[in-house]
Amino acid sequence: MDNHHSGPVETGASMDYAEHEKTYDMFIAGAKWGTMVVVVLLIAMAAGFFGGAGFIGSLLVFIILNIAGAFLLR
Incomplete structure (x- = not known):
């Protein structure tokens, strides 16, 4: 619990904005x-x-929509 700040309490510690x-x-x-x-x-x-x-059809839908979504969200 080593909180030694040199400024007022309201400002707190400096932030790393990056x-x-x-x-x-x-x-x-x-x-x-x-x-x-x-x-x-x-x-x-x-x-x-x-x-x-069915399973194969839904798997194909899943793969195709993921590819389309990856293309659109880039």
């Missing part, structure tokens, strides 16, 4: 790609269960 921006950009990218994969998985499951595509 590291903060890098972490924020990584979080946004992970949220974007993770959301895309989950939505594609749900669409592929719906195609397999309700569309009559």
